[in-house]
Amino acid sequence: MSDSKPRSPRGHLSTPQAALDALLAEPAGGPIHRALWLEELDRRLRPRLPVPLAAHARLANFERGRLVFVVDAPVWRAKLRLLAPELLDAARSVGLDAAELVVKTTTPAVASPQPDRKAKPLSAAVQRDLQAALASLKEPEAGGPRDAS
Template structure:
């Protein structure tokens, strides 16, 4: 079988392309949220060079609606700096064609380690170890069911 025979074909007989898949994804009515996400990403890319250099790596445009710019930052310190720079940021938004009147800044939550990594990081205390060993020994006793029946 030749390599051209193994390529997927579209309905018109030509090779399938990622562009055709994207066009299908963007088709109405389901494509609305995807189109909006792509528009916001494009807007973020246009806005990023207008941010102060110290903020650009820590902030991302999350939404724009009814004159409100919403940014997400990765720490409270960047939230404070964004709020201090609000007038300049609103002017920058207007310079790229947005009718921005308000700046909202939200802080993301830090990534929390998984419970498994917490168990590895914290050693068990001597008291907890003794209690665990006593519980295990009580399970080994002949005739013990591991529960107390008082009936």
């Protein structure tokens, strides 16, 4: 009976776990490990925020005692800054040496230059002029290149 798992040409098991292990290997895996660590830290700190605020705030970084959060509007920045003592205490309770809270506001997504607009119907005069212009393109000019005689 054969093993049903796919094998690489060298006979090693080829699994997504092996690919993940290779991706996380040092030194290239350092930034990935840090991103995963920050995501886990965000999951531990965000529940400590009031529910309306938690939906608009995200942990962006922690470095040299600075806890950096990103919010999506200035009003949430102000509300999060008011909670700085409680949030720093929460960070300390999970083992961070947090001394300062920095809150940054993201810029809103850039709107498309031309918003989707429905086409306006053409007036009767514009339709008539457009038809005349199209008809003039179809008619060969006398003595022009289209006149074969």
